[in-house]
Amino acid sequence: MTTKMFGQRVPRVEDPRLLSGQGRYLDDLGHDALEVAFVRSPHAHARIVDVDVSAALDVEGLVAIYTYDDLDGRTTEPLPLLIPHPALTHGRTPYALAKDEVNHVGEAIAMVVASDRYVAEDVVGLIQVEYELLPAVVGIERSRDGGDLVHADVPGNVAATMVQEVGDAATMIAAAGHRATLSLSIERSASMPMEGKGVLARWDPDDESLLMHTSTQTSTSVRQAVAAKLSLPVDRVEVVTPDVGGGFGVKIVHPWPEEILVPWAALRLGQPVKWVEDRREHFVSSAHERGQLHEVEFGYDDDGHLRGLSVRFWHDNGAYTPYGLIVPIITSTQLLGPYKPGAYRVEFQSLYTNTVIVTPYRGAGRPQGCFVMERVMDAIAADLGLDRTVVRERNFIQPEEMPFDHGLIFQDGRPLIYDSGDFPASLAKLKALVGWDDFESYRSAARAEGRQVGIGVACYVEGTGVGPYEGGHLRIETDGSVVVSTGLTTQGQGHQTMLAQIVADELGVSMDRIRVTTGDTRRFKYAVGTFASRTAVMSGSAVALTARKVRAKALRIAANALEASVDDLEIVDGHVQVKGSPGSQIDLGAVAVLSNPLRYAFDAGATRATQFAAPADPSVPPVPENDQPGLEGTDYYSPLRSTFANGMHAVVVETDPETAEIKILRYCVVHDCGTVINPMIVEGQVHGGVAQGVGGALYERMEYDAAGQLLNASYMDFLMPYASEVPHIEIDHLETPSPLNPLGVKGAGEAGVIPGSAAIAAAIEDAEGFAIAAMPISPSELFELRRRHAGR
């Protein structure tokens, strides 16, 4: 009997390769390719007066230098605005190489191609660019006051203003028994995968085709973009995602300038060309996220029920808006978390600054939203003297209210309707896990030792499995092995394992006979990409549906061969057999042979499918109508709308009474992502998310000075958590299946990061006795806050 794989802690099939140094990441390919380095702007805002390459021309090993003036055709156009939105009235995107003006430090101005990266960087150092400096707009306040403009034709630096409202929030707030306001801010951080971006392009002049490898989260869409920009027929372009060393959002943006320029150069030069981003480039020319200011007004009754909530916020979108308004739209909708807000009004402005672009980083606008909503809950509890979990319980959407329609439009353009979830049960689990009700005695005991501790809790809901669709292809080969492909890409989430688990169960084949390919357009051409915690939901469902289709075909052919009825057949360990009589069976490889009528035999197996092998019904063609040769199939999954996962975190911190050092003593997580395919992988996702949440709450920020220089653009100065900064994480699961997809699953990828800042702020606030309104918080900032509060 084949054991069920779904739900098991199955070891990852990816691991042996990656562990033995056999992974193939972008820079492990194309050792003989020409290499690229870029001249990047050292100024945040400037006009380019002149680019002088004369001093660079004699460098041995230089192949070519390109500036904007060298570009041709559609490469001269601005890069695409990927996600247009009616509210994005002033969307702006950069050119592949800067044309006349640069808008952030790090923007590419010239491309150098040379025999290797060392030489290319030598050349970069010899190219002289003359600039005319323009005033740099850095920070939301500076941008909002509109005195200086990032783009001369964008008044007030406002890319977009967007409002959504359900009910009449102003009236409800005015009529509520209690009213309060909060000003809350979150700083910039970034995805910061350990592997930066990278592109390798090979033009084959004989075949007139382009093969491109890129470290992306969406190979299918890069393919379309490159074909369009290079004016190549799409079928002459293939894009392959090799192993990718982490993405966390930044690699969903595309096409990056380099994704256009590298293949463009390869085509012109007729040689393979490669660019591998170094760490500094990643800091100053990829993407950041999180920077937002929020003004919140809310009204509530004596029991702590929220009656009305009004949020205005300002989103720093950096220099350009290639990814549209996705981040602020997510903040504005997902801010509501598991709560009913009464009436709700949200308005945001998306503002330009002369800094690196802002696009989704794991969590994508939710950490900010969660921070806002949870600060509101804690403020209500503090004002009314209620237990913080009681206020939350009172405002929860109840399980019997599911599906719950918020009356808003979500980031996928579809209604914000929660499909399922049991928030009271999740909170009860969390309270038990962290020992919420016993905390006061722990606090007193700690106090007696001169220690200061605090506890905080934060809850979130995450829309996952965002459409529009994904697909799967599956073929059973004549040796009985199964090859599966899906178009979206993988950056370490164990998709090959997870998808193989699904196929193993659906087909009755053991894991070691299944090979899964992701992100290779040669194998699967229709896909959206990996983002928004969507792979398990989207590709998982698509692959399950595909496997069911192929299984049905296998049974039909086997029924014929075994002279049995389809209904009497089962597939066990790769063999189709009559239920209860394993003696009468045929292996799937043989079924695959029979599925493909042959004229030519090349081995004994194939002989069975040749035209004289067995008497056939002369009245039907060898491949019957409406059938196809081969044991394979393709199917797609396209959901009505997103599925909503949820979770709650509780954190215990200790703050040093003298140094204000903040130490996390315990970190507890209750997580509900519907049916779990592989608990080991899901826990890994939560661990990684929590670590990024801790980083965002206590350490990570982008230190821009007023001139727009990123002062901490290295791992030395940008403080990413090491093992010493990440607490041990305690996890409990709840599984509330989603009714929206065939597997009952919800996404898990981003969950861990979302409530980090909210929960840690709450815990610090509880330890210190004053409100925390800005995250991240450093010991010096906490020290300063103490001084200010003591002075009152």
Added chain:
Amino acid sequence: MTTASDPASAEALHDVTLTVNGVFQQLRVPARRLLSDALRHDLRLTGTHVGCEHGVCGACTVLIEGRPTRSCLVFAVSADGASITTVEGCLEPDGTLGDVQQAFQDCHALQCGFCTPGFITTITAYLEDHPNPTEDEAREAIGGNLCRCTGYQNIVAAVVRAAEIRRERTAT
């Protein structure tokens, strides 16, 4: 805009000999060639990864004479004559996963796998001197390597598990 004629390097080249994973290697490299690049691009041992090239992330860690060293901070010429172990050399002689590698799979201590080689080499050396680490010691042992995916918890568990496997394997 500009195309130079001959992409040959005019830099002076130096002969370097290394023993990498027990194999004698001779290369001819410019003085500024990093050991990480020499291993990856000249010897094509791409298991050693480069995450920052400024000595902070530890992804490029290899063992030089058994000592964990950041290969992005060493010139290939300065390693002349050295014996080096990379992640490819951490396999068992029969090609199966070494103790630390096996522990990483058992504990799900890798996700994207990009930081992993630096952890494998670091832990391999650490266990030589600390055959039976506690969880706290294990956490400390990996304290100089960055991982953006795992949150480290499973890597800590893998250090402890690797020590266990090493004891089992040496006992048999």
